[in-house]
Amino acid sequence: MKTSRPIGIFDSGMGGLTVVKEITRILPQEDIVYFGDTARVPYGPKSEETVIRFSIENILFLLKYNVKLIVVACNTASSVALPTLKKHFKIPLLGVIEPGAEKAVGITKNRKVGVIGTKTTIKSGAYKRNIKENAADVNVYSASCPLFVPLVEEGWFNHPITKKIAYEYLDPLKAKGIDSVVLGCTHYPLLKPVIRQVLGKNVALIDSAKQVAQQSRLILEQNNLIRKRNKSQVAKVRFFVSDEPENFARQGSKFLGVPLHDVRKVSNV
Amino acid sequence: MKTSRPIGIFDSGMGGLTVVKEITRILPQEDIVYFGDTARVPYGPKSEETVIRFSIENILFLLKYNVKLIVVACNTASSVALPTLKKHFKIPLLGVIEPGAEKAVGITKNRKVGVIGTKTTIKSGAYKRNIKENAADVNVYSASCPLFVPLVEEGWFNHPITKKIAYEYLDPLKAKGIDSVVLGCTHYPLLKPVIRQVLGKNVALIDSAKQVAQQSRLILEQNNLIRKRNKSQVAKVRFFVSDEPENFARQGSKFLGVPLHDVRKVSNV
Numbered sequence: 001m002k003t004s005r006p007i008g009i010f011d012s013g014m015g016g017l018t019v020v021k022e023i024t025r026i027l028p029q030e031d032i033v034y035f036g037d038t039a040r041v042p043y044g045p046k047s048e049e050t051v052i053r054f055s056i057e058n059i060l061f062l063l064k065y066n067v068k069l070i071v072v073a074c075n076t077a078s079s080v081a082l083p084t085l086k087k088h089f090k091i092p093l094l095g096v097i098e099p100g101a102e103k104a105v106g107i108t109k110n111r112k113v114g115v116i117g118t119k120t121t122i123k124s125g126a127y128k129r130n131i132k133e134n135a136a137d138v139n140v141y142s143a144s145c146p147l148f149v150p151l152v153e154e155g156w157f158n159h160p161i162t163k164k165i166a167y168e169y170l171d172p173l174k175a176k177g178i179d180s181v182v183l184g185c186t187h188y189p190l191l192k193p194v195i196r197q198v199l200g201k202n203v204a205l206i207d208s209a210k211q212v213a214q215q216s217r218l219i220l221e222q223n224n225l226i227r228k229r230n231k232s233q234v235a236k237v238r239f240f241v242s243d244e245p246e247n248f249a250r251q252g253s254k255f256l257g258v259p260l261h262d263v264r265k266v267s268n269v
Numbered sequence: 270m271k272t273s274r275p276i277g278i279f280d281s282g283m284g285g286l287t288v289v290k291e292i293t294r295i296l297p298q299e300d301i302v303y304f305g306d307t308a309r310v311p312y313g314p315k316s317e318e319t320v321i322r323f324s325i326e327n328i329l330f331l332l333k334y335n336v337k338l339i340v341v342a343c344n345t346a347s348s349v350a351l352p353t354l355k356k357h358f359k360i361p362l363l364g365v366i367e368p369g370a371e372k373a374v375g376i377t378k379n380r381k382v383g384v385i386g387t388k389t390t391i392k393s394g395a396y397k398r399n400i401k402e403n404a405a406d407v408n409v410y411s412a413s414c415p416l417f418v419p420l421v422e423e424g425w426f427n428h429p430i431t432k433k434i435a436y437e438y439l440d441p442l443k444a445k446g447i448d449s450v451v452l453g454c455t456h457y458p459l460l461k462p463v464i465r466q467v468l469g470k471n472v473a474l475i476d477s478a479k480q481v482a483q484q485s486r487l488i489l490e491q492n493n494l495i496r497k498r499n500k501s502q503v504a505k506v507r508f509f510v511s512d513e514p515e516n517f518a519r520q521g522s523k524f525l526g527v528p529l530h531d532v533r534k535v536s537n538v
Contacts, residue, residue, distance in 0.1 A: 038315075039309070039315060039319045040308070040309050041314075045422070045513075046307075046308060046512050046513065047512050047513050049512075050308045050511075050512045050513075146419065146422070146423050147416070147419055147420070147423055149419075150415065150416055150418075150419040151416070153314070153415070154415050154416055161430060161433055161434055161437065164430055164433070165430055168430065242319075243315050243316050243318075243319045244314075244315065244316050244319075269538070
């Protein structure tokens with residue numbers, strides 16, 4: 001049946017699990033196939049051309065599972081590859097930029113929004129462009145935070161050094177008087193306590209995962225693709241990675257919030 | 270002519286340029302073909318199986334240039350892939366572990382040697398094994414320093430935060446009373462000033478690049494492959510990368526010590 005097909009989600013690594021978490025929360029009846037490209041992670045410092053090539057390979061992998069929607073849960077890929085991907089593929093594709101940008105526009109009161117992300121995400125200007133398209137009067141201040149991903153991967157979520165680095169990256173944004181900041185990388189929600197300490201409690205931290213889950217539901221509704229399932233059936237969430245399945249299962253539970261089983265190593269190329 | 274073939278060198282990124290620098294110094298007449306796998310960098314956090322696959326692809330790329338010797342200028346690949354590579358390929362292959370281990374054994378007076386590197390390098394135990402094979406009485410103390418590579422890539426060579434992180438990683442080694450430490454990653458020589466500050470002036474910092482260059486000369490001599498060239502001819506050094514050639518040229522000059530031209534983007538898969 002058309003509606004019983006799974007939702008496909010990919011990311012460069014495990015950050016996209018924050019999106020899985022929200023989708024399983026508001027669409028608990030849907031099966032999910034997740035692919036994390038852990039053999040080629042990170043995408044952040046790589047070129048547009050290369051990120052597009054990797055994204056296409058990830059999509060071709062997910063299409064083998066007959067998915068009905070693909071969520072590009074990687075900010076870098078959403079920033080630089082999504083327009084090309086939408087041109088090539090028929091399947092509905094949802095990135096994480098647009099939902100995050102919309103949420104920021106809805107939240108900001110003083111019309112000063114910060115955006116943080118990897119080098120490639122910030123350099124692409126995708127968030128700024130999207131926010132401006134939604135509300136031309138909003139001022140956008142951006143900062144790339146290249147050490148945040150390795151710090152999360154090192155597990156230094158609340159380490160004093162992480163706090164010092166956060167000050168270094170975020171002080172210039174704070175000085176601009178922003179009242180909200182888009183966490184433009186799926187790793188960053190794990191640094192929320194530190195980021196909140198640095199920016200203060202009056203700055204809203206925008207984590208697009210929830211918004212992405214809501215848009216996913218909307219797209220499925222619009223396409224009559226919502227799965228109907230009786231409550232006794234349990235949805236199937238499958239995880240595939242291109243490297244290090246054990247590490248993904250171990251570390252990934254921090255992103256997912258629950259233990260993670262059944263991670264399989266596959267080749268996507 | 271057999272001797273006029275170039276030397277091939279590969280690394281996951283640009284760290285191997287420290288090896289290029291030393292080889293051009295002591296073998297200035299030799300042509301070099303360098304490949305940096307910048308589309309899939311870093312290798313440090315990836316599995317043995319994946320690093321072996323990437324290394325084989327890099328070697329197959331270099332073999333197209335009819336190289337006479339291949340230097341595996343990446344510590345992670347040398348640690349986990351070299352035995353397999355030597356089994357498969359006929360061409361002489363030289364890694365960076367053995368030369369570094371030999372040098373450490375020659376330098377240490379109190380028989381207490383430190384080794385620092387990426388997670389995969391340290392986990393492999395390759396340095397420890399090599400040092401013990403050379404001198405069973407030497408005690409080896411290891412520490413992985415996962416944030417050093419991103420710090421170098423961020424350009425924070427002398428940043429106060431880099432110093433703090435260095436203390437965090439190196440204090441346990443210092444407490445063991447080591448008199449020398451192997452810089453088991455080609456990025457680390459760029460952090461020498463900070464590492465020296467933390468470990469003190471009495472700890473020798475062992476950078477295997479020089480030793481690798483000397484072994485390269487030895488292998489060429491033993492195989493009658495040293496190039497004879499008259500002084501008016503200039504050796505050709507060519508650089509290939511799988512991504513971001515401009516960035517490689519810009520950042521790479523820090524490793525090479527001279528400006529870097531003619532970097533070409535290619536696919537190695």
